Amino acid sequence: MIKITKYPQPNDWAKLLQRPSIETAKLEKTVADIIQRVKEDGDNALRNYAMHYDGVKLQSLEVPENEIFNAVNEISISLQQAIRVAYNNILAFHSVQNQTEPYVETVSGVMCWRKSIPVQKVGLYIPGGSAPLFSTVLMLGVPAKIAGCSETILCTPCDKNEKVNAAILYAADLCGIKKIYKVGGAQAIAAMAFGTQSINKVYKIFGPGNQFVTCAKQLVQNYGIAIDMPAGPSEVAILADRQANAAFVAADILAQLEHGADSQSILVTDYLPFADEVNTEIEKQISSLPRSELALKAIANSKIIIVMSMEEGMNLINEYAPEHLILAVEDSTEIAQGITNAGSVFLGNYSPESAGDYATGTNHTLPTNGYAKSYSGVSLDSFVKKITFQKLTKAGLSLLSNTIIEMAEAEGLQAHANAVKIRM
Amino acid sequence: MIKITKYPQPNDWAKLLQRPSIETAKLEKTVADIIQRVKEDGDNALRNYAMHYDGVKLQSLEVPENEIFNAVNEISISLQQAIRVAYNNILAFHSVQNQTEPYVETVSGVMCWRKSIPVQKVGLYIPGGSAPLFSTVLMLGVPAKIAGCSETILCTPCDKNEKVNAAILYAADLCGIKKIYKVGGAQAIAAMAFGTQSINKVYKIFGPGNQFVTCAKQLVQNYGIAIDMPAGPSEVAILADRQANAAFVAADILAQLEHGADSQSILVTDYLPFADEVNTEIEKQISSLPRSELALKAIANSKIIIVMSMEEGMNLINEYAPEHLILAVEDSTEIAQGITNAGSVFLGNYSPESAGDYATGTNHTLPTNGYAKSYSGVSLDSFVKKITFQKLTKAGLSLLSNTIIEMAEAEGLQAHANAVKIRM
Numbered sequence: 001m002i003k004i005t006k007y008p009q010p011n012d013w014a015k016l017l018q019r020p021s022i023e024t025a026k027l028e029k030t031v032a033d034i035i036q037r038v039k040e041d042g043d044n045a046l047r048n049y050a051m052h053y054d055g056v057k058l059q060s061l062e063v064p065e066n067e068i069f070n071a072v073n074e075i076s077i078s079l080q081q082a083i084r085v086a087y088n089n090i091l092a093f094h095s096v097q098n099q100t101e102p103y104v105e106t107v108s109g110v111m112c113w114r115k116s117i118p119v120q121k122v123g124l125y126i127p128g129g130s131a132p133l134f135s136t137v138l139m140l141g142v143p144a145k146i147a148g149c150s151e152t153i154l155c156t157p158c159d160k161n162e163k164v165n166a167a168i169l170y171a172a173d174l175c176g177i178k179k180i181y182k183v184g185g186a187q188a189i190a191a192m193a194f195g196t197q198s199i200n201k202v203y204k205i206f207g208p209g210n211q212f213v214t215c216a217k218q219l220v221q222n223y224g225i226a227i228d229m230p231a232g233p234s235e236v237a238i239l240a241d242r243q244a245n246a247a248f249v250a251a252d253i254l255a256q257l258e259h260g261a262d263s264q265s266i267l268v269t270d271y272l273p274f275a276d277e278v279n280t281e282i283e284k285q286i287s288s289l290p291r292s293e294l295a296l297k298a299i300a301n302s303k304i305i306i307v308m309s310m311e312e313g314m315n316l317i318n319e320y321a322p323e324h325l326i327l328a329v330e331d332s333t334e335i336a337q338g339i340t341n342a343g344s345v346f347l348g349n350y351s352p353e354s355a356g357d358y359a360t361g362t363n364h365t366l367p368t369n370g371y372a373k374s375y376s377g378v379s380l381d382s383f384v385k386k387i388t389f390q391k392l393t394k395a396g397l398s399l400l401s402n403t404i405i406e407m408a409e410a411e412g413l414q415a416h417a418n419a420v421k422i423r424m
Numbered sequence: 425m426i427k428i429t430k431y432p433q434p435n436d437w438a439k440l441l442q443r444p445s446i447e448t449a450k451l452e453k454t455v456a457d458i459i460q461r462v463k464e465d466g467d468n469a470l471r472n473y474a475m476h477y478d479g480v481k482l483q484s485l486e487v488p489e490n491e492i493f494n495a496v497n498e499i500s501i502s503l504q505q506a507i508r509v510a511y512n513n514i515l516a517f518h519s520v521q522n523q524t525e526p527y528v529e530t531v532s533g534v535m536c537w538r539k540s541i542p543v544q545k546v547g548l549y550i551p552g553g554s555a556p557l558f559s560t561v562l563m564l565g566v567p568a569k570i571a572g573c574s575e576t577i578l579c580t581p582c583d584k585n586e587k588v589n590a591a592i593l594y595a596a597d598l599c600g601i602k603k604i605y606k607v608g609g610a611q612a613i614a615a616m617a618f619g620t621q622s623i624n625k626v627y628k629i630f631g632p633g634n635q636f637v638t639c640a641k642q643l644v645q646n647y648g649i650a651i652d653m654p655a656g657p658s659e660v661a662i663l664a665d666r667q668a669n670a671a672f673v674a675a676d677i678l679a680q681l682e683h684g685a686d687s688q689s690i691l692v693t694d695y696l697p698f699a700d701e702v703n704t705e706i707e708k709q710i711s712s713l714p715r716s717e718l719a720l721k722a723i724a725n726s727k728i729i730i731v732m733s734m735e736e737g738m739n740l741i742n743e744y745a746p747e748h749l750i751l752a753v754e755d756s757t758e759i760a761q762g763i764t765n766a767g768s769v770f771l772g773n774y775s776p777e778s779a780g781d782y783a784t785g786t787n788h789t790l791p792t793n794g795y796a797k798s799y800s801g802v803s804l805d806s807f808v809k810k811i812t813f814q815k816l817t818k819a820g821l822s823l824l825s826n827t828i829i830e831m832a833e834a835e836g837l838q839a840h841a842n843a844v845k846i847r848m
Contacts, residue, residue, distance in 0.1 A: 082830035089530040097538070099523045106513040106785035114521070117764055119798050131835045167834055203797040218646075221654075226798035230645075251843040258839040285846075290838050336813060340541055347815035350847055354840035355816055359827045361530035362812040373627040374543050374650035376809040385800040388786040389760060391771035392779055403783045406506035410591055411555045414714050415682040416778040419675040422709075423774055 002253075002267070002282065002299055004275045006306040010315075017320045019369055020233060020262045020301045031215040035190040042196035049187045056160055056182075061198045063164055063180040071169035079167060086135065086359045087174050090142040093361030097380035098146065109396020116384040118147040119226075121200065123192035124177070125207035128157035128184055132165035133208070139363050139378065140206045141175025147383035151200060152177050155192060157184025185209075189216035193225045204228070206378065208365070228378055232369030233262035236353055237322035237342075239313050239335065240269040244328035245349055249274075250281030252326055253302065254295055255354050261297035266320060267304045268313040275304045314338045321372040324353045343372045397423060426677075426691070426706065426723055428699045430730045434739070441744045443793055444657060444686045444725045455639040459614040466620035473611045480584055480606075485622045487588055487604040495593035503591060510559065510783045511598050514566045517785030521804035522570065533820020540808040542571040543650075545624065547616035548601070549631035552581035552608055556589035557632070563787050563802065564630045565599025571807035576601050577626060579616060581608025609633075610640035617644035628652070630802065632789070652802055656793030657686035660777055661746035661766075663737050663759065664693040668752035669773055673698075674705030676750055677726065678719055679778050685721035690744060691728045692737040699728045738762045745796040748777045767796045821847060 008016050037045045043061060050056045072080065103113040124140045126133055137154070144152045154177050158164045164182060172180055181199055183191055189209075195201030204226040205217060217227045236256040238249055253265040267278060282299075286292050307313040314335065317325060321341035329335050332347035339345055343366030344356055357364045365378035392400070401420050408416035432440050461469045467485060474480045496504060527537040548564045550557055561578070568576045578601050582588045588606060596604055605623055607615055613633075619625030628650040629641060641651045660680040662673055677689040691702060706723075710716050731737040738759065741749060745765035753759050756771035763769055767790030768780055781788045789802035816824070825844050832840035 078826070079830055079834050082827040082834075085824070085827040086831060089534075092530045093528050093536050096525050096528055099525060101520050101523060104517050104520055104785065106516045110513075110779075110784050112517050112785050114803070120764055131837060133835060135831055135835060222642075224654075224794055226795070230648075247846055248843070251839070251846045254839040255837070255843040258837060285839075285842065289842075290836070295839065332815065339811065340544060342811055344812040344814070347813060350818045350821045351814055351816045352821075352843040352847065354828055354832060354837075354843045355534075355821060355824060356812075356814055357828075357840060358831045359824045360534050360814045360816065361528065361536050362814055367809075370648055371650070372809070372811075373545075374809060377812060379538070379810065379812075381805070381810070385791075385796070385798060386803065386805075387763065387766055387796075388768040388780075388801060388803075389771065390768070390775055390780055390784045390786055391756065392775045392784065394774045397774045397776075397779060400509070400779060400783045402502070403506040403509040404778055404781075406503050407510060407559055407782045408778060410503050410506075411557060411559060412714070413555060413679070413682060413778075415675065415678040415709075415719065416781060418709065418713075419672070419679040419776040419778045422671055422675045423776065 001279045002302045002304050004304045004306065007308060008305060013316055013319050016303065016305065017266070019264060027211055027215045031186045031212055031219060034186045035216060035219060038187050038190035038196065039194045043198050046183050046187055046191060046196060049185065053185065054157060056158060056162060058182060059162060061181050061183060063169065063182060065178065068169045068173050068180060071166040071173065074166035075170055080170065083134065083167065083171055083174065087138055087142065089359055089361035090138050091146070094143045094146055094380050107396060107399050109393040110390065110400060112388065112390045114386045114388050116386050118149045118384050119204050120149065121151040121202040122149045122383060123202035123205045124152065124154045125188055125205065125209055125213060126154060126156040126168055127209050127213065132168055134165065134167040134171040135358050135364065136208060137168055137171035137175065139365050141172060141177055143378065143380045143383050145175050146380055149383055153179040153181065153192065153200065153202060155181045155183045155188035158182040186212040186216035189213055189220060193220035193223060228365060228382055229367055229375050230369070230371060233264065234259045235264040235322055235368055236324040236326065237266040237268065237317050237320055238326040238328055239317055240267060240274055240328040241310060241330055242271040243330050244274065246274060246277035246281045248349055248352070249328055250278050250285055252352050253282060254285055254289065255352070257295040257298035257302065258289060258291040261294050262301065263298040265302040266322065268307055268316055270307050270309055270313060272306055275306060278304065310335065321370045323366045323368045323372060326351070326353060341373045343367050343377050425703045426726045426728050428728045428730065431732060432729060437740055437743050440727065440729065441690070443688060451635055451639045455610045455636055455643060458610045459640060459643060462611050462614035462620065463618045467622050470607050470611055470615060470620060473609065477609060478581060480582060480586060482606060483586060485605050485607060487593065487606060489602065492593045492597050492604060495590040495597065498590035499594055504594065507558065507591065507595055507598065511562055511566065513783055513785030514562050515570070518567045518570055518804050531820060531823050533817040534814065534824060536812065536814045538810045538812050540810055542573045542808050543628050544573065545575040545626040546573045546807060547626035547629045548576065548578045549612055549629065549633055549637060550578060550580040550592055551633050551637065556592055558589065558591040558595040559782050559788065560632060561592055561595035561599065563789050565596060565601055567802065567804045567807050569599050570804055573807055575624060577603040577605065577616065577624065579605045579607045579612035582606040610636040613637060613640035613644060617647060617649045652789060652806055653791055653799050654795060657688065658683045659688040659746055659792055660748040660750065661690040661692065661741050661744055662750040662752055663741055664691060664698055664752040665734060665754055666695040667754050668698065670698060670701035670705045672773055672776070673752055674702050674709055676776050677706060678709055678713065679776070681719035681722035681726065682713060682715040685718050686725065687722040689726040690746065692731055692740055694731050694733055694737060696730055699730060702728065734759065745794045747790045747792045747796060750775070750777060765797045767791050767801050
């Protein structure tokens with residue numbers, strides 16, 4: 001049963017909305033050691049870690065091309081179809097993100113513009129472990145492909161027989177990824193950040209992972225490597241009114257909680273009886289879940305909050321800044337207008353989070369842990385940088401010369417002024 | 425005299441293009457202590473640091489509204505005009521960055537879209553010290569205004585008489601910034617990250633600063649605060665051919681080097697005699713500079729590199745990924761097509777960097793230290809996050825249901841599948 005809090009005061013919200021704490025500080029020493037070892041020993045270190053942590057004696061680090069090519073034969077036709085539908089929707093949604101801006105002549109003879117240019121070398125990390133996240137391959141691989149990154153590599157752990165999950169290989173192949181390495185954990189992040197004999201160094205690293213992976217991504221940032229975003233446990237907030245369906249909402253909560261014991265669900269409603277209805281439904285649905293043990297643990301992090309009005313509910317949710325937000329309300333389009341902090345929003349009773357996790361076309365790599373206040377989810381933008389350009393004619397510079405000289409001299413930067421004066 | 429390197433081999437480039445190293449690790453303990461103190465003691469800690477570091481006994485932390493309003497009277501008409509010209513150009517260039525994307529119906533009944541929403545609370549840091557960077561107030565304040573951030577605060581150190589530079593106040597006033605605090609250094613970053621009695625906590629912190637400020641920005645990231653980008657010393661690369669003007673190029677190099685002893689200029693040319701011509705010009709121009717001492721030190725970090733061809737020069741520059749790039753070449757538009765890594769690019773002989781530093785309208789807060797490989801400069805994008813939305817009809821979900829269920833089950837996430845099944 002999820003704990004119910006009735007009509008909390010706004011100054012109690014912060015405490016109420018606290019997330020399960022994540023302690024990466026403790027791991028830092030271990031992870032820093034792994035990074036250092038990979039930096040020094042390259043492939044050798046990767047082989048040793050594979051043996052040490054996973055008991056795998058790697059013959060080769062790279063997945064052979066024919067293994068990628070043949071992965072399709074190991075997947076059912078129906079799963080192939082599903083992956084292709086998802087691929088196409090993600091492709092459609094991310095393709096429109098490729099907007100070009102007009103050139104701006106700010107002053108006659110002063111032409112300014114921005115141009116999107118792909119990050120040349122990107123590295124994707126896909127965890128192995130309990131769930132083979134081939135859907136995440138699509139979420140990262142599709143925008144990388146649209147952006148036109150010239151080198152996209154992928155690291156993911158293999159099983160004891162040195163095999164990578166076939167659906168991961170198939171999804172990667174769809175995205176045109178040719179370099180796949182059987183490396184997992186913090187050592188994979190280190191390999192992509194610094195390069196080894198087999199693995200090329202990249203400029204930006206994407207993808208989810210356990211606490212070791214998250215910590216490694218944080219640490220390599222100090223060496224000039226960009227990362228997609230800081231990561232934390234997955235979470236959902238649901239805003240529900242009287243017309244919401246308790247069975248649907250319970251199913252959405254459970255979908256969130258099966259991610260892991262540190263997942264969190266927050267249900268906010270102005271309809272008091274709904275709280276018990278949802279708890280009853282959760283009890284009904286949870287027993288049949290294969291991952292019910294994880295979900296049961298995550299229930300302890302979760303909350304049902306009763307508010308005075310939908311408006312108060314919205315304010316509370318904006319304060320929480322959820323990764324996922326489901327609006328199980330009558331007027332979902334209207335209510336959506338008031339959202340200021342969230343990663344991805346699902347409107348109405350027929351937009352479950354799992355639709356966006358897999359197949360609507362939106363990205364499922366989203367800001368957690370309150371980062372939705374300042375970060376966007378992964379998109380095409382994450383795989384490009386925008387370079388500004390300016391071209392001035394002599395006449396254009398002349399029109400701006402007084403402005404530049406005046407400002408530069410007032411800032412005490414005489415050489416800045418001189419660079420204009422000498423041209424006039 | 426800047427050291428000349430002739431025809432280096434590509435595998436020597438990395439070493440040749442090394443940047444002056446920055447050591448923030450040494451400061452970390454000091455800065456972490458400052459952050460902790462501000463977190464615990466709030467305003468009190470800020471007052472103590474102002475006394476300790478700057479010898480200022482602060483009466484109030486906030487600049488009174490009438491002081492902001494009256495700042496205009498302390499600035500010459502010509503500087504007011506200059507600041508307004510720059511303001512208008514920055515406004516024009518950043519306004520077109522507000523692009524809306526079309527809604528995408530990825531599948532019939534499955535509507536997906538993204539919406540730009542301002543980061544609600546942002547904090548701008550403007551250093552005091554040797555140069556009062558009111559131009560940076562515009563570069564951060566204008567996009568914050570266009571984005572519509574609901575709370576924009578600004579921290580900047582004051583002088584011994586508790587006065588903030590009038591041009592900084594005037595520029596802030598133009599941008600509609602009402603909350604300005606007389607706080608500098610790492611303690612200002614801590615105050616904006618955690619809030620004090622006087623200063624509200626923000627979600628994202630922008631702006632340049634010394635090594636303490638940079639280190640503080642790095643550290644507060646671990647507490648969920650976003651920052652504009654990692655910072656390093658300023659730098660310029662110049663690609664010049666036979667038609668370039670040695671006096672212009674020397675002036676551009678000096679404009680870069682007057683920033684600080686750790687600044688760096690890289691001149692790349694395929695025309696051997698140009699190297700000596702530029703060095704001669706630098707010698708001629710440097711003596712009259714008020715900041716010549718800094719520039720002389722920075723010359724030691726700088727390089728002139730002779731390459732075999734423009735194409736090789738471009739490759740070398742893309743490898744370096746300069747913050748600023750001046751294309752002092754005949755075919756600047758053509759050459760610009762080949763740029764893959766740079767912050768801001770200046771085309772032709774009449775586009776000095778200082779034009780973009782102040783007045784063309786492009787932003788001067790740019791990725792340094794090689795970060796141009798993966799980061800963009802500050803833009804309107806930096807002040808918004810993009811939230812994704814999706815609304816499915818029952819029929820739309822039905823069209824996607826097989827796809828979602830198939831993928832969720834293959835990933836071992838049964839509750840994700842159930843959230844769809846229960847709705848069908």
